[in-house]
Amino acid sequence: MSLEFAILGFLNYHPYTGYDLKKIFDSSVRHFWPADQSQIYRTLANLTERSLVQMEKVPQDDRPDRKVYHITDSGREELRKWVAGPAPLDEPRSAPLIQVFFSGILTDEEILQKFEGYAGIMRMILERYDQVPSQLGPFEKEITSPREHFFWLLTLENGMLSMKASLEWAESIIQRIKSGQVPQE
Amino acid sequence: MSLEFAILGFLNYHPYTGYDLKKIFDSSVRHFWPADQSQIYRTLANLTERSLVQMEKVPQDDRPDRKVYHITDSGREELRKWVAGPAPLDEPRSAPLIQVFFSGILTDEEILQKFEGYAGIMRMILERYDQVPSQLGPFEKEITSPREHFFWLLTLENGMLSMKASLEWAESIIQRIKSGQVPQE
DNA sequence: ATAATATATATGTTTTATCCTATATATGAG
DNA sequence: CTCATATATAGGATAAAACATATATATTAT
Incomplete structure (x- = not known):
C-alpha cells in the first residue's frame, strides 16, 4: 500500500x-x-x-x-x-480513455463534442496547476523546507506536463475530426 | 464501474x-x-x-x-x-510520484539513481509502444474495422505522448540534480 | 433563529480489484 | 516422461477504496 x-x-x-x-x-x-x-x-x-x-x-x-x-x-x-527502493509499478486506469476507445459507435459530431469536453476539462485543470504554487494551503504553511518544497514542485510539474501533452493530443484530434480524417466504418 | x-x-x-x-x-x-x-x-x-x-x-x-x-x-x-455521456473523472494514483514527493530524505546520489531508474523504465515502455501497432495481437486479428482501429490508435497515442512528457520531465530533473540545483535542507 | 462550516474521531457497508487455488483436458517442447 | 502452455471456468480470501453515517461542540454567516 x-x-x-x-x-x-x-x-x-x-x-x-x-x-x-x-x-x-x-x-x-x-x-x-x-x-x-x-x-x-x-x-x-x-x-x-x-x-x-x-x-x-x-x-x-x-x-x-x-x-x-x-x-x-x-x-x-x-x-x-x-x-x-525500486519504483512501484503503476497500473494506470483511465475511464475517459475507455470512452475514447469505444467512441466509434458515436457520430462524428458527437465525438467532436466529446473531445471538446475533454479539452475544456484539461484546460481547467491546467489553470488550477498554475494557481497552486501561489495559494498557500495548509501544506505549505506548516511543513515544507526548501528541499521538501522542491520535490513537491516536481510532482506538480509532472502533472502539468502530462496534462499539457494530453491537451495537445485532444486538440490534434479535434483538428483531425474537423478535417474529416476519421475513418467511416 | x-x-x-x-x-x-x-x-x-x-x-x-x-x-x-x-x-x-x-x-x-x-x-x-x-x-x-x-x-x-x-x-x-x-x-x-x-x-x-x-x-x-x-x-x-x-x-x-x-x-x-x-x-x-x-x-x-x-x-x-x-x-x-459526460467524461468520468479520473482519480489518478501514482505510487512512483509518492516516492518522488518524499525523496528529500535521500541523498542526492540516491535521488539521481532513482530518476535514472524511472527514465529507464519509461524508455522501455516507449519502445514497446512503438512496436505495438506492428505486432498483430488477438485484438487486431479478430475485431477491428478501420474506424475501431483508429480509436485504438488514439489511445496508444495518448499513452505514448504522456509517457514522453514524463520521460522528458525525468531527464530534466537528472540534469538539475547533476548541476546541483536541488536545495539542501 | 437557523444553517453552514470547522474541529475531531469512528465504524458499518459495499464495491472494486488482486491473489491464489481448483477443476479438466490437449498439445507441443525438452 | 515430464513440464510448460493453451483452452475454459469458477470461487474463496484478502486488500483497497468509496460511500454513508454517527457523535459532539464552537463559531460564523444569513
Whole structure:
C-alpha cells in the first residue's frame, strides 16, 4: 500500500492527527493520490498496531481529544527503505480513455463534442496547476523546507506536463475530426 | 464501474467468452485499463443478471463448455448512453510520484539513481509502444474495422505522448540534480 | 433563529480489484 | 516422461477504496 508510506512520509516531517493529515493530503498530493478520510484513520490504526507510529492523546475540553501520531524509529526505517527502493509499478486506469476507445459507435459530431469536453476539462485543470504554487494551503504553511518544497514542485510539474501533452493530443484530434480524417466504418 | 462498459464495448463488436475477453483486454486496453481474469468472469455474471448480456452455452467434448456472451438490446443502449455521456473523472494514483514527493530524505546520489531508474523504465515502455501497432495481437486479428482501429490508435497515442512528457520531465530533473540545483535542507 | 462550516474521531457497508487455488483436458517442447 | 502452455471456468480470501453515517461542540454567516 502506498497510502501508508505517504502517511509515514508526512509524519516524518511532523506529528499530526488524522484530521490534519486529511487536509494536508488534499492540499499537496491529491493530484496524484487522493485519500479518503476514513481510509486515513484506518491506516493510522493499522500503522499503530505495527508500531510504525505512536499515538499521543492530547485532551481537549471543548472538542474530541486529539490523537496526535508520531513516527517511530522503525517507521522511519520502513519509510526510508520504501522510498529508496525500486519504483512501484503503476497500473494506470483511465475511464475517459475507455470512452475514447469505444467512441466509434458515436457520430462524428458527437465525438467532436466529446473531445471538446475533454479539452475544456484539461484546460481547467491546467489553470488550477498554475494557481497552486501561489495559494498557500495548509501544506505549505506548516511543513515544507526548501528541499521538501522542491520535490513537491516536481510532482506538480509532472502533472502539468502530462496534462499539457494530453491537451495537445485532444486538440490534434479535434483538428483531425474537423478535417474529416476519421475513418467511416 | 468502467470495466463493465469496456466488456459491453467488446461484446458490441462480437460475442466472446470470458477467456477470449481476457486475451483481448491484454492486447488492446491493458495500457490504460488492466483487467484481472476473475474480475472479468464476475462482471460477466453480473451483467447477465442485469440482462445487459446473454449467455449462450456452446458444448465441447474435450474441454469445458464455452460460455459465449452476447450483448442485448438494453446492453447496447446502456453502452451508448455511457460512451456518449459526460467524461468520468479520473482519480489518478501514482505510487512512483509518492516516492518522488518524499525523496528529500535521500541523498542526492540516491535521488539521481532513482530518476535514472524511472527514465529507464519509461524508455522501455516507449519502445514497446512503438512496436505495438506492428505486432498483430488477438485484438487486431479478430475485431477491428478501420474506424475501431483508429480509436485504438488514439489511445496508444495518448499513452505514448504522456509517457514522453514524463520521460522528458525525468531527464530534466537528472540534469538539475547533476548541476546541483536541488536545495539542501 | 437557523444553517453552514470547522474541529475531531469512528465504524458499518459495499464495491472494486488482486491473489491464489481448483477443476479438466490437449498439445507441443525438452 | 515430464513440464510448460493453451483452452475454459469458477470461487474463496484478502486488500483497497468509496460511500454513508454517527457523535459532539464552537463559531460564523444569513
